[in-house]
Amino acid sequence: MIRVILPSHLRVLANITSGEIRLDLPQGAAPTQRALLDALEERYPDLKGTLRDHGSEKRRPMIRFFACEEDLSNEPPDAPLPPRVISGEEPFVIIGAIAGG
Secondary structure: EEEEEHHHHHHOOOOOOOEEEEEEEOOOOOEEEEHHHHHHHHHHHOOOOOOOOOOOOOOOOOEEHHHHHHHHOOOOOEOOHHHHOOOOOEEEEEEEOOOOO
């Protein structure tokens, strides 16, 4: 089971009351960022298009992914997740960046 932490504005959008959710990847799916985001969007359809572009499935510019104290935002979508994320020891953290001027 993979632990995911979402920012509050995405929790509100998906009607999630807890700060951390737990996801199982589909049986046989490789534990990748793509598989994790696919499972997240399947379970919470209101998140579809907020983390990744609808057509290209590229990460939205103001969304960042972190795990094990590392920024995974620019990792290829099919790169394996860190072992400590796969085991549930560490969460996969999604952060909405803030910009202003």
